[in-house]
Amino acid sequence: MLIYPYMPLEQAINNGIPTENGYYKAANFDARRVGWTPPYLDLVGAGIMITASYPVYAGDSLLGVSSRDITLGELARSLLSHLTDATGSSAVLIDSKGLAIDATDPVLAAEIDRVNTEAGAAVLYFRTADGIKRLGTNDAVASESAELNSAVESLLRQAESSSAPTVRLDIDGRRVLAARIERTGWLVVLMAPQTPST
Numbered sequence: 678m679l680i681y682p683y684m685p686l687e688q689a690i691n692n693g694i695p696t697e698n699g700y701y702k703a704a705n706f707d708a709r710r711v712g713w714t715p716p717y718l719d720l721v722g723a724g725i726m727i728t729a730s731y732p733v734y735a736g737d738s739l740l741g742v743s744s745r746d747i748t749l750g751e752l753a754r755s756l757l758s759h760l761t762d763a764t765g766s767s768a769v770l771i772d773s774k775g776l777a778i779d780a781t782d783p784v785l786a787a788e789i790d791r792v793n794t795e796a797g798a799a800v801l802y803f804r805t806a807d808g809i810k811r812l813g814t815n816d817a818v819a820s821e822s823a824e825l826n827s828a829v830e831s832l833l834r835q836a837e838s839s840s841a842p843t844v845r846l847d848i849d850g851r852r853v854l855a856a857r858i859e860r861t862g863w864l865v866v867l868m869a870p871q872t873p874s875t
Contacts, residue, residue, distance in 0.1 A: 700744045704730040713861050716749060716778055718799045724790065725749045725778060725799055727861075749778055757781045757865070766869050773836075773862040774812060775804040775829050777820060785822060792818055803829040825868070828853050832866060 695701050705712035714728040730744040749770075757768040757779060769785065770778040776799060780786045792801040800818045802809060808830045809817045820826055828848050832855050835844050844855040844864075852869040 695742075700728040700730050700746075701742050703728060703744075704732040704742045706732050706739070709734060711860070716772060716776060716799045718793050718797060719746075719748070723748050725793065766867060768868070769803060769825065769829075769866045771803055771829060771864050771866060773833075773864070775802045775808060775833055777801045777803050778863065785820070785825070788821060802826075804833075805830045808833070824849070828868065829866065832864065836864065 699714050699717075703712040703714040709732055711729050711731045714730070716725050716727050718724070719726045726746050726748055728744050728746050730742050732742055733740045757770060767780070767782045767785075769780040769782075772778060777785070777789045780789065789801050793799050796816065796818070798816065800816050801820060802812070802817050803820050803822070803825050804812070804817070805823075805826050806819060808826070809819050828846070828851070831846055831848060832844050832853060835846065836855065836857065842857050842859070844857075846853045853866065854869075855864045855866045857864055
């Protein structure tokens with residue numbers, strides 16, 4: 678195992694057997710393509726991260742896996758900032774189960790950072806209390822935004838029953854649009870401001 682920038686293996690945080698670690702198992706060996714870990718909280722304080730892992734072959738012989746850790750905050754905010762404007766739209770990035778990855782709304786972004794940092798793991802979800810129960814995990818935490826939690830719950834139900842790359846809903850006078858990121862299964866969710874009632 679080689680680490681860049683260089684660090685002796687005994688000083689690495691996750692220095693177990695490499696083939697048993699999530700970053701190794703994330704590689705898509707069957708298709709010989711990049712695979713992705715689920716989002717996780719970096720142990721040294723860099724925020725929510727993801728690891729992209731690529732299996733390296735010589736003919737039919739596996740030589741190893743090349744992995745790259747990516748900090749999601751900067752990447753997601755760059756992507757999401759292009760989707761919102763002065764009209765009051767907001768955007769969030771979630772995984773396929775509703776795990777909160779990032780948000781353009783500063784209050785939501787701060788909640789993601791605060792809850793995950795306090796838990797020492799990526800645990801904040803945009804899900805209702807019932808949705809959290811269905812996850813079957815004890816450490817999941819629902820966001821304080823009941824409106825967003827309810828919207829995401831509806832989106833996830835519709836996304837599960839459809840193979841379409843986009844989902845569109847009108848919820849309580851707000852247009853909610855979601856687009857699936859094919860390689861990761863994540864959803865970019867855009868919530869337009871409430872439309873005036875007629």
